[in-house]
Amino acid sequence: MTDLTSPGAATAPTKRGRGEKSSATIYDIAKLAGVNPSTVSRALSKPGRVSAKTQKIIEDAAEQLNYQVNPFARALPTGRTQTIGLIVADITNPTFFDIIRGAETTGSARDYTLVLAESAESPETEVTAARRLLSTVDGLILASPRMDDDHIRALSADKPVVVINREIEGVPCVVPDVNKGISEAVRSLAANGHQKLAYVAGPAQSWMTGRRWEGVKAAAEWSKLSAARLESSKPTVDGGRQVAREVLESGATAVITYNDLLAIGLMQELQAGGMRVPDQISIVGFDDIFGADFTTPALTTVRSPLGECGTRAVTILLDVLQGHDAPEEAVSVETELVVRGSSGRLLT
Amino acid sequence: MTDLTSPGAATAPTKRGRGEKSSATIYDIAKLAGVNPSTVSRALSKPGRVSAKTQKIIEDAAEQLNYQVNPFARALPTGRTQTIGLIVADITNPTFFDIIRGAETTGSARDYTLVLAESAESPETEVTAARRLLSTVDGLILASPRMDDDHIRALSADKPVVVINREIEGVPCVVPDVNKGISEAVRSLAANGHQKLAYVAGPAQSWMTGRRWEGVKAAAEWSKLSAARLESSKPTVDGGRQVAREVLESGATAVITYNDLLAIGLMQELQAGGMRVPDQISIVGFDDIFGADFTTPALTTVRSPLGECGTRAVTILLDVLQGHDAPEEAVSVETELVVRGSSGRLLT
DNA sequence: CCATCCTTGTCAACCGGTTGCCAAAAATTG
DNA sequence: CAATTTTTGGCAACCGGTTGACAAGGATGG
Numbered sequence: 001m002t003d004l005t006s007p008g009a010a011t012a013p014t015k016r017g018r019g020e021k022s023s024a025t026i027y028d029i030a031k032l033a034g035v036n037p038s039t040v041s042r043a044l045s046k047p048g049r050v051s052a053k054t055q056k057i058i059e060d061a062a063e064q065l066n067y068q069v070n071p072f073a074r075a076l077p078t079g080r081t082q083t084i085g086l087i088v089a090d091i092t093n094p095t096f097f098d099i100i101r102g103a104e105t106t107g108s109a110r111d112y113t114l115v116l117a118e119s120a121e122s123p124e125t126e127v128t129a130a131r132r133l134l135s136t137v138d139g140l141i142l143a144s145p146r147m148d149d150d151h152i153r154a155l156s157a158d159k160p161v162v163v164i165n166r167e168i169e170g171v172p173c174v175v176p177d178v179n180k181g182i183s184e185a186v187r188s189l190a191a192n193g194h195q196k197l198a199y200v201a202g203p204a205q206s207w208m209t210g211r212r213w214e215g216v217k218a219a220a221e222w223s224k225l226s227a228a229r230l231e232s233s234k235p236t237v238d239g240g241r242q243v244a245r246e247v248l249e250s251g252a253t254a255v256i257t258y259n260d261l262l263a264i265g266l267m268q269e270l271q272a273g274g275m276r277v278p279d280q281i282s283i284v285g286f287d288d289i290f291g292a293d294f295t296t297p298a299l300t301t302v303r304s305p306l307g308e309c310g311t312r313a314v315t316i317l318l319d320v321l322q323g324h325d326a327p328e329e330a331v332s333v334e335t336e337l338v339v340r341g342s343s344g345r346l347l348t
Numbered sequence: 349m350t351d352l353t354s355p356g357a358a359t360a361p362t363k364r365g366r367g368e369k370s371s372a373t374i375y376d377i378a379k380l381a382g383v384n385p386s387t388v389s390r391a392l393s394k395p396g397r398v399s400a401k402t403q404k405i406i407e408d409a410a411e412q413l414n415y416q417v418n419p420f421a422r423a424l425p426t427g428r429t430q431t432i433g434l435i436v437a438d439i440t441n442p443t444f445f446d447i448i449r450g451a452e453t454t455g456s457a458r459d460y461t462l463v464l465a466e467s468a469e470s471p472e473t474e475v476t477a478a479r480r481l482l483s484t485v486d487g488l489i490l491a492s493p494r495m496d497d498d499h500i501r502a503l504s505a506d507k508p509v510v511v512i513n514r515e516i517e518g519v520p521c522v523v524p525d526v527n528k529g530i531s532e533a534v535r536s537l538a539a540n541g542h543q544k545l546a547y548v549a550g551p552a553q554s555w556m557t558g559r560r561w562e563g564v565k566a567a568a569e570w571s572k573l574s575a576a577r578l579e580s581s582k583p584t585v586d587g588g589r590q591v592a593r594e595v596l597e598s599g600a601t602a603v604i605t606y607n608d609l610l611a612i613g614l615m616q617e618l619q620a621g622g623m624r625v626p627d628q629i630s631i632v633g634f635d636d637i638f639g640a641d642f643t644t645p646a647l648t649t650v651r652s653p654l655g656e657c658g659t660r661a662v663t664i665l666l667d668v669l670q671g672h673d674a675p676e677e678a679v680s681v682e683t684e685l686v687v688r689g690s691s692g693r694l695l696t
Numbered sequence: 697c698c699a700t701c702c703t704t705g706t707c708a709a710c711c712g713g714t715t716g717c718c719a720a721a722a723a724t725t726g
Numbered sequence: 727c728a729a730t731t732t733t734t735g736g737c738a739a740c741c742g743g744t745t746g747a748c749a750a751g752g753a754t755g756g
């Protein structure tokens with residue numbers, strides 16, 4: 001365990017005259033070990049470039065001085081910062097929590113630090129934030145970016161960029177393959193006697209909302225169900241409540257929503273209006289966010305492995321940084337239906 | 349809007365021979381403006397040190413070259429990075445989501461970038477992460493830290509540190525004042541005819557769990573209720589389910605839990621066992637996390653303004669960085685009872 | 697035993713800013 | 727108009743590493 005209490009009082013680095021504790025530099029080590037600073041640099045970062053003997057001496061000295069590289073001094077000539085940036089559209093949206101966590105954990109395991117920024121759903125803010133981050137990180141991950149393809153390609157030309165939840169020609173992407181999960185959902189609904197399906201769409205600028213609708217449409221066709229597309233005002237609990245009336249009017253007995261928040265809001269509003277879920281209407285959400293199982297009944301949902309998306313994105317990014325090639329095709333991660341209580345047999 | 353497409357082809361900075369786009373330096377600007385690099389540096393960072401005329405010339409040149417400072421080059425001599433670190437105990441714990449968001453938003457507004465790390469509830473990991481971050485950020489925020497006071501003080505001696513959700517002598521802290529919220533909760537329960545109260549505690553190493561218990565005990569005494577303390581295995585939904593039996597056996601008709609997750613798990617388990625909430629038992633959570641209103645009935649809870657904690661912590665940190673003094677006392681933010689459906693009159 | 701090659705450490709330049717010190721230029725004052 | 731003070735810009739050192747070029751030292755081979 002790192003010992004924080006001993007500032008190495010014996011052979012203090014002593015740089016600033018005052019009592020300030022400043023960390024040791026490679027020059028301090030060099031002096032202590034009796035070699036040239038550049039040798040220290042090599043010993044510490046170029047394995048094999050220095051004889052085992054000197055290596056040992058230098059490492060001991062470094063240890064004794066409690067040396068830590070100054071990341072900025074290193075970054076200046078090399079450009080490498082051991083840092084990756086992550087930009088999410090909305091920090092409050094739980095969809096991103098898992099992505100953040102996956103990215104942080106994976107990065108951390110490979111000694112990279114995560115730098116986080118939010119675009120607040122604004123394409124302009126996103127571009128600005130991306131530009132700002134790009135200069136200080138080794139690579140960038142964009143989760144559900146709102147800016148247009150060209151901007152992303154421009155960033156990508158500068159430094160490695162990986163995109164989550166969207167496919168962009170020429171940029172490595174990690175995208176949940178919605179088809180599997182959706183067909184499971186639709187098949188399950190069909191098996192339970194449903195015939196009229198509704199899809200509640202998300203925001204127009206989200207690439208995913210269209211993708212999911214296509215999946216639903218195709219699966220419904222295959223299972224010989226009818227499918228109607230309804231629009232929501234915003235992809236939140238509130239938005240879900242607001243679309244409830246439309247859902248009822250559509251006559252659908254099963255609803256798949258763009259995301260879980262919509263599903264939860266919709267369910268709350270329908271239940272408040274006296275509808276029984278799932279007896280009278282089945283509701284299936286999307287993503288399996290935190291809290292999806294807090295509802296009564298618990299929400300059936302198509303799980304997107306968001307955490308894995310974060311993990312994969314970081315992995316790809318770090319691989320690219322190490323000189324590997326990025327996957328040509330978008331990397332797809334599997335989705336699956338999680339059956340809970342909000343969907344089931346129709347009991348009219 | 350930032351124009352990403354024009355790399356300034358006309359007067360390209362031209363540094364690396366190859367087609368690589370490297371951004372312009374102050375030397376490029378100096379040449380273009382016909383002044384010394386140091387003058388450029390001053391014009392760009394020391395307002396007033398340079399005559400208005402030269403200032404203008406330099407700014408124009410910078411604009412034309414699409415100049416951006418190199419943060420590392422600046423950080424090297426100054427130590428300033430325009431960056432703050434945030435360490436949370438558990439990224440998956442929704443309690444921290446709001447803190448993260450508050451911190452990111454506030455920092456961003458004052459042109460600071462947020463660097464995020466997780467300790468995975470381990471004191472050792474936390475110390476390591478803190479050490480690693482500390483060297484690259486201007487200041488550090490520790491949310492519900494798990495390491496001991498001395499380690500925190502050691503960090504604090506190095507660079508400004510602000511702690512959230514814990515009080516430590518000599519370190520600026522932001523702590524929700526639980527008393528107001530708790531007394532509201534207990535008074536409300538007493539008014540609803542409850543007499544036996546139980547408190548479900550959280551993890552022992554959490555400073556907050558004790559604090560909350562004391563609040564509950566004091567408020568119960570004041571309102572002439574009995575209060576029993578029960579232990580949970582872990583502060584999660586699962587932990588809540590596991591403690592349900594004990595709660596029943598305690599004979600309490602009202603429960604206050606260390607956090608919302610426990611409350612939600614507890615409620616699910618009790619309901620699964622046939623108990624009616626709130627008719628037979630009232631449940632009050634803590635924090636008002638995302639999803640607390642997804643349950644049926646929606647959870648009554650003592651809201652901790654976590655987002656505000658993040659905001660306040662960043663504000664204090666940046667103030668300190670600007671030379672202001674840190675508040676002597678721990679800054680306390682108000683908690684309040686949010687009455688929803690899970691608490692109410694006892695109907696036996 | 698000397699020529700040759702490989703290993704290993706040193707020198708010095710460089711990354712891109714910041715800043716103390718000084719002198720030239722401008723402004724103020726008598 | 728000269729003397730003095732205040733601005734303003736330039737010089738050069740420095741932050742703490744990295745790295746190409748090179749030479750000294752050691753091992754190997756003929």
